[in-house]
Amino acid sequence: MAQPSSPGKLSVDLKDAIDELLKFTIQSHINGNSGLDLGLSIDFCSALLDDDDGTSAAVSGTATSRGNRPPQPLYKLLASALYGDIISGDFSGVSRGEDSKRNGEWSAQIMAAATELANIFSSIEYDLHVQEPFFTQLRDGLKTVEGRCARGFYNQIQPGALILFNKCLVVRVQGVQRYTSFSEMLEAEGLDKVLPGLESIDEGAKVYRRFYTEDEERSNGVIGVRISRTAIQPCNYLAEIISPNESGS
Secondary structure, rough: OOOOOOOOEOOOOOHHHHHHHHHHHHHHHHHHOOOOOOOOOOOHHHHHHOOOOOHHHHHHOOOOOOOOOOOOHHHEEEEEEHHHHHOOOOOOOOOOOOHHHHHHHHHHHHHHHHHHHEEEEEEEEEEEOOOOOOHHHHOOOOOEEEEEEEOHHHHOOOOOOOOEEEOOOEEEEEEEEEEEEEHHHHHHHOOOHHHOOOOOOOHHHHHHHHOOOHHHHHHHOOEEEEEOOOOOOOHHHHHHHHOOOOOOO
């Protein structure tokens, strides 16, 4: 579920999301999710994500059998470089051999993907966060309703709006319904659509109680936001930038 102290915000900058988006893209490739194939070895991708828990040897000041490591996961360094290229539109340093025509086609493909990625983020209207296992359920299309207290920006959410979850997953709002309580919402929308895996309305209501007090629920009311994943995700375009298909090969 979301952090209750963060009632979402209007729009999101790609700069603020590129780290998590790249991490999600690489992890999806490793796990075989979302049909992503970066054309990179699993070992290489795992190394990019290595030490993302903040316990790397470089941080602790000790060496390992693999030698000194950078002070942050490699994917964050790559993300920073990718963001710079996307914003500048300069991929001139990228080439594939000495075939100038092929390199030109490849550069154009990368630029097209970068433009589409930037366009997606310019269209995002809300930036929200959910915890596991609910994020995975959103990703897999199992969770199709998001429940929140009806306060702040949540009151502005309308059908058709694009929401970015966890800086990497885009959904489109299909509808918004107001309720007096989370229990009422869970019963009306269906527990399996709001909180898949739970067995009772009472159990679901207790999940929300971890984030909202009874007074907050009673004074603000509740909204059920019906959502569906967009067909093309930011990770698809980022995957094209990292490892574009070779046209004509």
